[in-house]
Amino acid sequence: MTRLVVEADGGSRGNPGVAGYGALVRDGATGRVLAERAAPLGKQSNNVAEYSGLIAGLEAAARIDLAADVEVRMDSKLVVEQMSGRWKVKHEDMRRLALEARELCRARSAAGGSVRFTWIPRADNTAADKLSNDGMDGLTIDRSYAEGPGASTNDGTRPDAVIDRAPGQAPVIEEESADREEGAEGEPLTGREVTDPVPGAAPDLGVPTRVLLVRHGLTDFTVRGWLDGRGGEDPGLNQDGVAQAQACADAVRRLVGPDARVLTSGLYRARQTGAAIAAALGVEATEDDRFDEQGLGDWDGKSMGQVAARWPDELAALRTDPAYARPGGESHDELRERVLAGWREVVAAGGATVLVGHRKPFLVVLAEVLGIPHDRFWRLALAPGSLTGVEVWADGNASVSFVNRTSHL
Known part of the structure; x- marks a missing residue:
């Protein structure tokens, strides 16, 4: 039976504030990273972001093997306890997301697989935390890795890969050691005059x-x-x-x-x-x-x-x-x-x-x-x-x- 590990996280700068989520799927036997996901959520709470990371991780795992046994690892005690059925879900937004996550778990169970939830310290969830910060930075990441040379290892490092940017972000080049500047927050521009690009002119780095x-x-x-x-x-x-x-x-x-x-x-x-x-x-x-x-x-x-x-x-x-x-x-x-x-x-x-x-x-x-x-x-x-x-x-x-x-x- 295939074993997969989902590591998921989400965060909000302000709670509610600028939010994003991150998730990755590992081969349960080798620790190799098979998929990574991240995306911005606009203005949301930390808990909504964490549930969104869980859903993204479960969806990514479903694309790899719907019948696999999955262990979900998160540093959110709230999400782990609620999904394990020990705590009630009271907030309406979280109830809706919890229901969506449970439907994904039920689909896996119907296919012959299983899902169990494990709480881990934040220090052990750094790969998902980094992806959730990518989401808060406005990046949308949807990467899948085949088995073999160049695939990720259990130390959290990743091969070079294309990053899908969410609409609204200026071009970003990611390197393993590169520092990224956070996108400026601001009100949507209205009544804009759009012109053709001027050859040789400095690029517009405002909000698109x-x-x-x-x-x-x-x-x-x-x-x-x-x-x-x-x-x-x-x-x-x-x-x-x-x-x-x-x-x-x-x-x-x-x-x-x-x-x-x-x-x-x-x-x-x-x-x-x-x-x-x-x-x-x-x-x-x-x-x-x-x-x-x-x-x-x-x-x-x-x-x-x-x-x-x-x-x-x-x-x-x-x-x-x-x-x-x-x-x-x-x-x-x-x-x-x-x-x-x-x-x-x-x-x-x-x-x-x-x-x-x-x-x-x-x-x-x-x-x-x-x-x-x-x-x-x-x-x-x-x-x-x-x-x-x-x-x-x-x-x-x-x-x-x-x-x-x-x-x-």
Whole structure:
């Protein structure tokens, strides 16, 4: 039977204050680190951060082996005693998180594994503590290591790895001995004038606009490969899509904190997904139909197989000719004009926005930010329910923190 060890922690600078969590998973036999997680939580309490670290560790362990026996080690006496059933959970936020953690434990038990909780002194939890400080510094870390050379050892050291930054953080290069300066805290910028980057100019190190792109959950059209553009049947989420929307809501809540706004396209599947996210954040979602999927005219409701077989040349034109449009539909140029008009307003508003929408409009945004030509942006994957992080500074510089993240699904 596989044995895994989860080490988890969370912290808050102010309690409540700037919060983040960290967690890692070790091979129970060798001590080798198999996965690391960290993320910011916005303004939260220390206990909420600790529970969030526990959940991240259990989720990471589930991705490695759902049937393994897991020992969770934490220096939070409160979390260990509550999860062991010896102390009651009274606070509403903690009750919700404890329930989420218990569901993960039940899923492991149903798969043949087990979970037990062990309290350890803080001095023995330094690796998770470091990751939780990374989260409080605004870093989002999602790393998995394969067995073999270059994997981590039980002394807590780690190989070189890419760090996913949460939207809102300036570029960070991490070295084993590097000191990191904490990001400046401040109110979201509003009414910003966004300009193109000036070659040779000093970079803007202020607070960027943060945007989390969330593609809607599955519909029956998505599963069957049917086209469902603007002006079509406007399908809603199927049962799996509803579950994806809730998983997105939980992930977004942990990632962006409580101060983000939620903006959706006008199509039903995006509005449903956005409603779940807005409920998790305690805000009202706003609709903007400029972020609707591309209008496909007479191709709406047809499968990609039908289109490829009957209209192969026209399908190639749709992918390569920005002026091509189907009867009753719209061209890429028309789509780009309306999407970027909405995007500029989102960026100018400052702060953090969760934008819930569709693949093609999001490809337009990413192509604009990264300078990718129309005939090549199709290479970007954006699965249903995926998360993509973008940040834009007032000087026009931009960064894509992560693309097509689906680990929460």
